Amino acid sequence: MTSEINDDEPLLRVSGLSKFYGARVGCEDVSFELWPGEVLAVVGESGSGKTTLLNCLATRLIPSSGNVSYRMRDAEMRDIYRLSEAERRFLMRTDWGFVHQNPADGLRMTVSAGANVGERLMAVGERNYGSIRGTATDWLGRVEIAADRVDDEPRAFSGGMRQRLQIARNLVTHPRLVFMDEPTGGLDVSVQARLLDLLRGLVADLGLSAIVVTHDLAVARLLSHRMMVMKDGRVIEHGLTDRVLDDPHAPYTQLLVSSILQV
Template sequence: MSTQPILSIRDLARRYGAFVACANISFDVWPGEVVAIVGESGSGKTTLLNCISGRMERSSGEVRYRMRDGRFPDLQDLSEAERRFLARTDWGFVHQNPADGLRMRVSAGANVGERLMAIGDRHYGNIRQTAADWLERVEIAAMRIDDKPVSFSGGMRQRLQIARNLVTHPRLIFMDEPTGGLDVSVQARVLDLLRMLVADLGLSVVIVTHDLAVARLLSQRMIVMKSGHVVEQGLTDRVLDDPRHPYTQLLVASIPEN
């Protein structure tokens, strides 16, 4: 067992005036672990993800991240440049809508290569070869490397977004409903890819989803949110097979076959 968490959240809260979007949130993420945050729309799960990933300011609380050199600073105490470097290299963010995570008017190859250039790669041939390798890993034909994502299907765009995120070998990936907008058959393919890549690369992941089947397939640990608060958390199969909180029981009872 790895002895130190890669991410540690303590008493995190985000308020809008008197409205509490999320509060009293504390949990750790350990290296190689996938943590799912589930709950219905409006439960505060996306706000939580945005606060953790530094895309939104929190109102209070701590978010600490284990840097490659072993330091464990609160993200708020990093300089803007350090934060941006983390976001470009150590972290990934997979959006529900691929258009939010891709540049739709540049080629697929450039979408993947751009992240490499951001970390200092300058050799055009290498960048193109790495981009081609990653397209293949996410099951996009290499001949599509010069095509723009606007010409891709939804599933392909999502797979391209995944490749763009993983090419820099990040350690921590945030995902916001990564299969949310996809047809069921396309969803299965994207999920399977995520499952394999996460396992092969030993990634730590925080994934927000309202789909309990996605949580079961990908995560080891699950956090259930309602009205901005954590109502239950634990081992994913335990929470799903033996839910204790009334809201979790309602969620689990609401799916046809789990």
């Protein structure tokens, strides 16, 4: 890692974040801090507000109120909504990653696997073709895609391979913060298990901070250190993942956990 960040300070600070769509609540009064190397899971049923929150944090949506500050590589805490459009785009291409539930949303489907990974390297100033191709091939190996597929287009890949390619594309620049929106959604159980194992290893190896939105409590337990439970746009429980899942305090969280156990 090339970060100069002080691990004694949060990487992301969220205060009173709300997003309204007219009279409808997307998310309301959400506050938390995310620390370097920490993985936070945001869980809840469909419509709970977790995806709205994620999109606000990733500047894909502008909130109605509240503040989100990010500690830049120079250690300065900046309000992400006051960054220029160019600064935000640069952040998304370099220091941040975003893993979509549908990998087609996070890949260029008509260029090669190697080019998908290489584009991120070019965004951080890499210009040597041989170096870019070598790094791309190495990263394909890290996400269990054979080197001889480097020139294949993602549309020739299975869903699981596309998701692993999207992960490689996001992580190749060693971002410090990765947003993940249902990263195992739509995959069959055996593919999910393999992908989760891969993700957990990469996050730990790279010391990444991540915010993972999921409705799957097993995903939250496997990947995250801390967990927020959302209902109707509000955070109703927040704590260490094992504590929340093993000793849920809020009735809604108890219901979520018991319904999983009864399946």
